[in-house]
Amino acid sequence: MRLIGRKSITFRLTLLFASVSTTVLLLLGLLIGSLVERHFEELDMELLDGKLELLQHTLKKVRSDSELEALPGQLQDSMVGHPGLAVVVLKPNGETLYSTEGAKLPEELLAGAGDKHLHPMFWTDPENHRYRGISAEVPTRIEGAAPVVVAVSTDLLHHEHFMQSFRTALWTVMGLAALLTGFLGWVAARQGLAPLRDISRSAAGITANHLDQRLPLASIPVELAEVAKTLNEMLARLEGSFRRLSDFSSDIAHELRTPVSNMLTQTQVTLSKTRTLDEYRDVLASNAEEFERLSRMIADMLFLAKSDNNLIVPHREKFDLVVEVSSLVEFYEALAEEKGVSLTYSGKGAIFGDRLMLRRAVNNLLSNALRHTPKGERIKIRVDDSDVSIVVLSVQNTGETITPAHLPRLFDRFYRVHASRQRFGEGAGLGLAITRSIAHAHGGEALAHSEGGITTFEIRLPV
Numbered sequence: 001m002r003l004i005g006r007k008s009i010t011f012r013l014t015l016l017f018a019s020v021s022t023t024v025l026l027l028l029g030l031l032i033g034s035l036v037e038r039h040f041e042e043l044d045m046e047l048l049d050g051k052l053e054l055l056q057h058t059l060k061k062v063r064s065d066s067e068l069e070a071l072p073g074q075l076q077d078s079m080v081g082h083p084g085l086a087v088v089v090l091k092p093n094g095e096t097l098y099s100t101e102g103a104k105l106p107e108e109l110l111a112g113a114g115d116k117h118l119h120p121m122f123w124t125d126p127e128n129h130r131y132r133g134i135s136a137e138v139p140t141r142i143e144g145a146a147p148v149v150v151a152v153s154t155d156l157l158h159h160e161h162f163m164q165s166f167r168t169a170l171w172t173v174m175g176l177a178a179l180l181t182g183f184l185g186w187v188a189a190r191q192g193l194a195p196l197r198d199i200s201r202s203a204a205g206i207t208a209n210h211l212d213q214r215l216p217l218a219s220i221p222v223e224l225a226e227v228a229k230t231l232n233e234m235l236a237r238l239e240g241s242f243r244r245l246s247d248f249s250s251d252i253a254h255e256l257r258t259p260v261s262n263m264l265t266q267t268q269v270t271l272s273k274t275r276t277l278d279e280y281r282d283v284l285a286s287n288a289e290e291f292e293r294l295s296r297m298i299a300d301m302l303f304l305a306k307s308d309n310n311l312i313v314p315h316r317e318k319f320d321l322v323v324e325v326s327s328l329v330e331f332y333e334a335l336a337e338e339k340g341v342s343l344t345y346s347g348k349g350a351i352f353g354d355r356l357m358l359r360r361a362v363n364n365l366l367s368n369a370l371r372h373t374p375k376g377e378r379i380k381i382r383v384d385d386s387d388v389s390i391v392v393l394s395v396q397n398t399g400e401t402i403t404p405a406h407l408p409r410l411f412d413r414f415y416r417v418h419a420s421r422q423r424f425g426e427g428a429g430l431g432l433a434i435t436r437s438i439a440h441a442h443g444g445e446a447l448a449h450s451e452g453g454i455t456t457f458e459i460r461l462p463v
Helices: 009-059 065-069 071-078 107-111 157-192 194-204 222-271 277-308 321-339 355-372 431-441
Strands: 085-090 096-099 121-124 130-138 148-155 317-320 342-347 350-353 378-384 390-398 445-451 454-462
Touching (some): 009 071, 071 085, 107 130, 194 222, 321 355, 321 390, 350 355, 355 431, 431 445, 431 454
Parallel strands (some): 342 378
Antiparallel strands (some): 085 096, 121 130, 445 454
16 A cells, blocks of 8 residues: 555645634734734824814914914924824914924815814825824914914824734744644644554554454543454454354364274275175275265355355245145155154245245254254244244254354354364354354344253244
């Protein structure tokens, strides 16, 4: 698998965290800069409005031309302590009554004065200094005299210097903060993904020889616990599959070894000296019987292999299951009498399925029951269609109680309840596995119950 060009989750989380934090810091910086500029603008307007109101208050006290001519001295005193503030007062005839030193206000500001304050006016002088100013017409108490024009402005240079320094410091801090948050995001991502690395290390140590190991759930965060739990469940399934495969390989070797060894030994003994024709015929007949058993077992194994790969497709038709049970009971009746076992059947139920497959499944259950039912006991076969959705076929026999630990595995191929018991003489050990495969192929299931010396095998089939 190619990993070149792929970005790690840590990188993606770090990039996302850094992008979000940088965006937030950028917006915060713009907001702070805007608020500071707005604050300075309000301060300037308070200064200009205050100075203009002071001048208006002074001019409204003037009652004569002589007082008007003496006004510049009073105005000069009021300008003390206000560097950068420029004031121009024009007489009604347009002559300058008072002007602070170096005041050069634009004609638009002086000509646009009205009864009310104008909106702030901005302009730039040839030296690229920016100014903000307002103007107004102020009436005096001189009888018949026109209003006096008053204009006030302030230099914005000191504010601009401050804002430039403020922006430099602000963006420097923002840049460092963005780098810091990016680093912290990387640390947080690494720390947050540490459980994934722990899972990876734990999973790396799980091999085919150590499928019993599981991922630890106690130290895994809630967000990853479900993933770890799913992986553990998968490991449990793999462990079960590997165990069954290993058991199957061992069992099949054991099942094949005995008949092959018997035939080889019997053939070698026969060939060790000259025999009569009847003796050769007996040996060949015995070998043919063993070959027939091996052939049946191989055919059964092929059937199970097809079932495992969902290649078994039942040829469905509607038929009465009780009729097939009756036929099998009649077939096994002689053997049952020989063993001293009685066979009974009851119930009713029609099924839509493969007649031959289901007959084989019932045959396997019946032969298994005959094999394990003591003399003098009874085998009961019942077909129950009381549930409208399923038909249940049960085969019940008395005998040794099977412990609950063995019940789930009775339908496994070659499974032995008693591991030391040789199975070949009684059967290949594939009958119950085939029964379950046939039930599954029909969308049903096979179950086993054992309690109080009574063992019941069931096939549940959908109608």
